[in-house]
Amino acid sequence: MENIYLVSLGSVLGAIFGSFFNAIAIRTVENRPWWGRERSLCPICDHELSSLDLIPLVSWLALKGRCRHCKGQISLRYPLVELLFALWTGAALARWGATFGGLGAVLGGWLMMLNAMTDLDSGYVYDKLAATIGIVGIAIRFFGGLPAVLDGVYGALAGGGVIAVIIVISRGGMGWGDATLMAGAGVLLGWKTAFLASYLGFMIGGTVALAMIATKKAGRKDSVPLAPFLAAGVMIALIWGPYILDFWYYTPGWPWS
Ligand SMILES: [Zn+2]
Structure with missing residues (x-):
């Protein structure tokens, strides 16, 4: 039973880290700093995103994959990476536990x-x-x-x-x-x-x-x-x-x- 809590918690944590590592990958390739004051921006209209726009998986689904400001289509990459990380983390914890x-x-x-x-x-x-x-x-x-x-x-x-x-x-x-x-x-x-x-x-x-x-x-x-x-x-x-x-x-x- 406690395994269900662990796997659920792990999946949520996985989605959050998926969003984080996706940003790290993009910033590394673009040669931008990982940390610092740089805010998250809409990749299409450069509008600053609030924390409500950045909830892994949930925001993308709630906004139907479009930016709140410019209605531009947000790449499927974001939810896919978050989903993959969520599934992986849940699977690894289901297999090995804490x-x-x-x-x-x-x-x-x-x-x-x-x-x-x-x-x-x-x-x-x-x-x-x-x-x-x-x-x-x-x-x-x-x-x-x-x-x-x-x-x-x-x-x-x-x-x-x-x-x-x-x-x-x-x-x-x-x-x-x-x-x-x-x-x-x-x-x-x-x-x-x-x-x-x-x-x-x-x-x-x-x-x-x-x-x-x-x-x-x-x-x-x-x-x-x-x-x-x-x-x-x-x-x-x-x-x-x-x-x-x-x-x-x-x-x-x-x-x-
Ligand atoms: Zn936008």
């Missing part, structure tokens, strides 16, 4: 989605945003003692190493930002789950890329942003990793077991 695993999963998902957004917007993975996941991961792993910390270090080598090998072999196509991102995620995931997440990310990314080439939505030479697929792989691993690893008789280690 544990270190739950905290790590929630934060890891949020940060992977942040990096997916900047990659989609600019084709660029920002090292400082990617590395943040590693900082979160190591901070949480300290609570699990030395074996948990070491698993995080091996996780960074596993996650970053897989991408580094591919960069060297393929001579481009993938950026070092992707390696930083998976090294950071690897700290949080631990080495076994980091390999699983990379594998899932490549499978999903490869499938989508082949589908886009087959339907002529992309050419063979086009570069596809990889972070959204890596984010999907990491997030699947954060929820179902232990089940999947169990097929190979692996236990993923603290805090996932």
Whole structure:
């Protein structure tokens, strides 16, 4: 029963943080400061928005996706990101509850989605945003003692190493930002789950890329942003990793077991 409260509260919190991280992604790509006195403005008419216009999901629905002032159409991106963050946070907490695993999963998902957004917007993975996941991961792993910390270090080598090998072999196509991102995620995931997440990310990314080439939505030479697929792989691993690893008789280690 208390899980229902946790999941509901988490979903609301997720929507709020979705709105926040969406703004961070947009400001990072536009090279604007994250903090400071800058007010939120309507992206179309530049009218200053009140707090009533900024309630995640609710405002967009109440205003039917239009600005109160200029009636311009507000991008679907805002409610979609808020919804995705709400669903993710609820799912991660339903899976892990109020544990270190739950905290790590929630934060890891949020940060992977942040990096997916900047990659989609600019084709660029920002090292400082990617590395943040590693900082979160190591901070949480300290609570699990030395074996948990070491698993995080091996996780960074596993996650970053897989991408580094591919960069060297393929001579481009993938950026070092992707390696930083998976090294950071690897700290949080631990080495076994980091390999699983990379594998899932490549499978999903490869499938989508082949589908886009087959339907002529992309050419063979086009570069596809990889972070959204890596984010999907990491997030699947954060929820179902232990089940999947169990097929190979692996236990993923603290805090996932
Ligand atoms: Zn407006």
